[in-house]
Amino acid sequence: MEQAGTGQQTHCPYCALQCAMTVTASSHGRNDGVTITGREFPTNRGGLCRKGWSAADLLSHPDRLTAPLVRGADGVLREAEWDAVLHLIADRVRSIQAESGRDSVAVFGGGGLTNEKAYTLGKFARLALRTSRIDYNGRFCMSSAAAAGNRAFGVDRGLPFPLEDLDAASVVLLLGSNTADTMPPFVQHLRGAQAAAGLIVVDPRRSATARLTDQGKGVHLQPTPGTDLALLLGLAHVVVAEGLEDRRYLAARTSGYDDVARGLARWWPERVQGITGVPAAAIRATARLLAQGARSGAQGGPGAYILTGRGIEQHADGTDTTTAAINLALLLGLPGTLHSGFGTLTGQGNGQGGREHGQKADQLPGYRKITDPAARAHVAAVWGVPEDAIPGPGLPAVELLASLGRPGGTRCLFVHGANIAVSAPNASTVIDGLRSLDLLVVSDFFLSETAALADIVLPVLQWAEEEGTVTNLEGRVLRRRAAVAPPPGARSELWLMQELARLLEAPSLFSDDPATMFDELARASAGGIADYSGLDYSVLEGGAAAYWPYPAGSTGTPRLFLDAFTHPTGRAVLVPVAPRSAALDARVPAPLLLATGRLLEHYQSGTQTRRVTELLAAQPAARLQLHPATAQDLGIAQDDPVVVTSAHGEARALADLTADIRQDTVFLAFHYAEAESANRLTGGATDPVSGMPEFKTTPVRVASLSTRAFTDQLEAIA
Numbered sequence: 001m002e003q004a005g006t007g008q009q010t011h012c013p014y015c016a017l018q019c020a021m022t023v024t025a026s027s028h029g030r031n032d033g034v035t036i037t038g039r040e041f042p043t044n045r046g047g048l049c050r051k052g053w054s055a056a057d058l059l060s061h062p063d064r065l066t067a068p069l070v071r072g073a074d075g076v077l078r079e080a081e082w083d084a085v086l087h088l089i090a091d092r093v094r095s096i097q098a099e100s101g102r103d104s105v106a107v108f109g110g111g112g113l114t115n116e117k118a119y120t121l122g123k124f125a126r127l128a129l130r131t132s133r134i135d136y137n138g139r140f141c142m143s144s145a146a147a148a149g150n151r152a153f154g155v156d157r158g159l160p161f162p163l164e165d166l167d168a169a170s171v172v173l174l175l176g177s178n179t180a181d182t183m184p185p186f187v188q189h190l191r192g193a194q195a196a197a198g199l200i201v202v203d204p205r206r207s208a209t210a211r212l213t214d215q216g217k218g219v220h221l222q223p224t225p226g227t228d229l230a231l232l233l234g235l236a237h238v239v240v241a242e243g244l245e246d247r248r249y250l251a252a253r254t255s256g257y258d259d260v261a262r263g264l265a266r267w268w269p270e271r272v273q274g275i276t277g278v279p280a281a282a283i284r285a286t287a288r289l290l291a292q293g294a295r296s297g298a299q300g301g302p303g304a305y306i307l308t309g310r311g312i313e314q315h316a317d318g319t320d321t322t323t324a325a326i327n328l329a330l331l332l333g334l335p336g337t338l339h340s341g342f343g344t345l346t347g348q349g350n351g352q353g354g355r356e357h358g359q360k361a362d363q364l365p366g367y368r369k370i371t372d373p374a375a376r377a378h379v380a381a382v383w384g385v386p387e388d389a390i391p392g393p394g395l396p397a398v399e400l401l402a403s404l405g406r407p408g409g410t411r412c413l414f415v416h417g418a419n420i421a422v423s424a425p426n427a428s429t430v431i432d433g434l435r436s437l438d439l440l441v442v443s444d445f446f447l448s449e450t451a452a453l454a455d456i457v458l459p460v461l462q463w464a465e466e467e468g469t470v471t472n473l474e475g476r477v478l479r480r481r482a483a484v485a486p487p488p489g490a491r492s493e494l495w496l497m498q499e500l501a502r503l504l505e506a507p508s509l510f511s512d513d514p515a516t517m518f519d520e521l522a523r524a525s526a527g528g529i530a531d532y533s534g535l536d537y538s539v540l541e542g543g544a545a546a547y548w549p550y551p552a553g554s555t556g557t558p559r560l561f562l563d564a565f566t567h568p569t570g571r572a573v574l575v576p577v578a579p580r581s582a583a584l585d586a587r588v589p590a591p592l593l594l595a596t597g598r599l600l601e602h603y604q605s606g607t608q609t610r611r612v613t614e615l616l617a618a619q620p621a622a623r624l625q626l627h628p629a630t631a632q633d634l635g636i637a638q639d640d641p642v643v644v645t646s647a648h649g650e651a652r653a654l655a656d657l658t659a660d661i662r663q664d665t666v667f668l669a670f671h672y673a674e675a676e677s678a679n680r681l682t683g684g685a686t687d688p689v690s691g692m693p694e695f696k697t698t699p700v701r702v703a704s705l706s707t708r709a710f711t712d713q714l715e716a717i718a
């Protein structure tokens with residue numbers, strides 16, 4: 001650890017941009033006066049957002065958990081000794097499994113965990129708990145993009161090129177992504193496209209990112225939520241109908257063109273306008289703009305990029321919608337070229353690495369499939385166990401959460417790095433499920449809403465208190481460094497997994513040394529898709545630009561696909577997709593459509609940012625964005641308390657009238673808990689391929705609280 005007073009070079013605790021920062025501890029006292037400064041790095045270029053600047057508050061926060069908590073018979077959580085608590089957990093796990101089988105114990109992980117922790121958690125579930133049931137919050141985040149990327153390219157690395165490549169682009173299409181709020185320093189990389197009048201933003205709201213297109217810098221398309229698939233088919237229709245596709249590229253580098261082109265015939269712009277509300281002329285103009293950028297890129301000039309965010313992915317048809325975006329990119333010849341490309345913007349701090357090393361239900365380290373005999377044999381050899389010691393595939397997140405407390409379902413759950421009581425869909429049902437468990441063990445550094453429901457809470461280390469690696473949105477592996485001393489009483493997650501594994505007599509190595517677990521991860525990933533086997537802490541220490549795959553003897557892969565795609569044929573696959581008619585019908589007599597998402601000032605379930613004074617002061621309460629015309633119809637004025645009701649529940653918020661949103665759409669951020677929780681409204685529908693919940697389009701009714709009280713009275717009288 002660094003001496004007090006000298007800066008430690010590390011990266012931000014929050015999102016996948018992983019901005020580089022220097023954290024300097026004060027020379028007196030623990031963590032008081034820790035300072036954070038932005039550091040020069042190709043992704044953030046010295047910039048940080050408000051969350052990054054204020055992240056030091058997390059380190060010295062009075063709410064910090066510093067001793068394990070155990071719920072007594074009276075229902076109260078009380079401090080206890082580590083040793084006793086770990087024995088208690090091991091005993092309870094053994095007795096629950098003896099009664100109800102190994103799969104009655106489950107694990108829920110997170111995309112914010114370092115690579116070392118995510119890898120160890122997957123191993124801990126399979127070899128110490130001996131359960132198949134592990135999944136994580138990335139299912140709610142990157143799963144649709146991952147499924148679409150795997151299907152088209154044979155690999156899922158969010159950006160298959162360094163972020164700096166975007167700087168030279170003349171056209172960038174951002175689909176359902178609000179980076180101006182969700183990754184503010186990223187916006188620097190859009191300046192080239194803005195200067196060329198080529199920034200295209202697709203969002204039902206005139207978001208901060210959509211406003212970057214103002215003053216002739218580009219185009220904002222504002223479709224009805226959940227209609228992006230039709231919009232993308234419309235854009236692709238124009239490309240094919242006007243002969244704008246890159247025929248040479250399609251013939252040399254792809255398969256599946258004929259089927260997809262045939263299916264596009266039905267999606268002429270006027271029809272698409274009827275579904276999406278985006279004018280046919282704008283669809284044609286956008287397709288031509290993209291094609292112009294693509295042609296320029298193919299000739300070595302400034303090219304075109306298509307990028308997706310959660311706005312188009314977090315739907316029950318998110319995989320097909322992302323596939324439609326990839327098809328459009330392939331028709332234009334963008335992926336796997338030097339001046340153009342396709343990518344998806346990963347969300348959580350280790351959202352990329354966290355989805356590669358085995359905390360997914362169907363996965364082993366190195367992005368291997370748990371059902372693949374060769375993968376199982378390789379990992380079993382690294383772990384030093386017989387292959388049949390590794391369980392088969394478990395349940396994806398939504399199914400896992402639905403199994404909580406059910407007869408024959410899950411009786412015990414370990415949560416590491418997720419606040420599912422706030423962030424999972426249909427949160428009220430999830431909370432009931434958590435309450436009905438025989439044993440809920442939550443590891444966190446704050447008493448999150450999920451931890452508050454636990455039988456046992458384990459206080460762990462955070463970000464600037466421990467060593468580890470994360471893989472940023474570009475697929476680049478970075479060192480996170482310890483900069484301050486942890487509070488006495490809190491312990492590292494690697495340590496507690498090591499101790500529990502020993503008590504549960506796990507047949508393999510569990511070490512609390514991050515470098516040791518990284519080296520094992522590297523070996524386990526060797527020969528896999530996400531191969532880290534050429535990396536270790538000393539390589540990363542040297543500042544190597546470590547883009548995976550990074551097999552032993554290589555220097556990594558900043559740009560994937562330049563020679564070939566990852567499928568055995570070397571070709572990318574165009575997959576025919578179309579809206580399921582049910583999905584379109586469901587929207588027809590639509591009341592209002594609720595879209596959910598993020599604010600600049602808060603992070604995710606808000607466990608961290610609602611505790612930072614400056615951020616809470618800026619956004620203290622849930623606000624429902626709605627159009628003034630809609631508000632007038634409903635008799636709602638600015639700042640009125642409103643109640644939002646869906647088929648799944650209701651939530652409260654303050655009305656925020658803005659002409660920046662469609663009249664048929666309302667928007668609520670999901671950073672708040674309890675009565676203000678957006679996920680009381682979202683339901684259980686999931687994407688059939690990825691298991692992604694429908695977060696972005698929920699039919700709702702909105703009423704002012706006073707009107708609502710009046711109708712309730714009427715109903716009571718009737």
Ligand SMILES: Nc1nc2c(c(=O)[nH]1)N[C@H]1C(S)=C(S)[C@@H](COP(=O)(O)OP(=O)(O)OC[C@H]3O[C@@H](n4cnc5c(=O)[nH]c(N)nc54)[C@H](O)[C@@H]3O)O[C@H]1N2
Pocket residue numbers: 015016141175176177178179181182183202203204205207224225226227228309310311312346347348349595596597598599600601602603604605667696697
């Ligand atoms: N400030 C902040 N930054 C964050 C996070 C955070 O919580 N707070 N979280 C991080 C994480 S984990 C993630 S995944 C990323 C997410 O980053 P983004 O994907 O940028 O974030 P969202 O706000 O979820 O959604 C983006 C936009 O999608 C729009 N949208 C909603 N429905 C639709 C639709 O049907 N179609 C289209 N085209 N657009 C739609 C919303 O209006 C919103 O502006 O952000 C990361 N960065």
Ligand SMILES: Nc1nc2c(c(=O)[nH]1)N[C@H]1C(S)=C(S)[C@@H](COP(=O)(O)OP(=O)(O)OC[C@H]3O[C@@H](n4cnc5c(=O)[nH]c(N)nc54)[C@H](O)[C@@H]3O)O[C@H]1N2
Pocket residue numbers: 110111112113114137138140141142310314347348415416417418419420422423424425443444445446448460461462463493596597598603604605606607608670678679682695
């Ligand atoms: N309605 C709606 N819901 C959504 C979304 C949406 O757009 N709309 N977005 C979804 C998306 S994209 C995401 S990524 C999820 C995120 O949802 P969550 O998983 O709830 O995200 P966080 O709030 O980051 O929760 C992380 C928790 O783990 C703790 N933590 C942080 N680091 C560590 C660590 O290293 N170890 C341990 N043990 N704990 C740690 C934090 O204090 C916090 O309590 O939400 C999803 N939910």
Ligand code: SF4
Pocket residue numbers: 012013014015016017018019044047048049050051052053182183184185
């Ligand atoms: S953009 Fe993301 S990584 Fe950068 S400072 Fe903000 S939260 Fe941190």
Ligand SMILES: [Mo]
Pocket residue numbers: 140141142347348
């Ligand atoms: Mo996310």
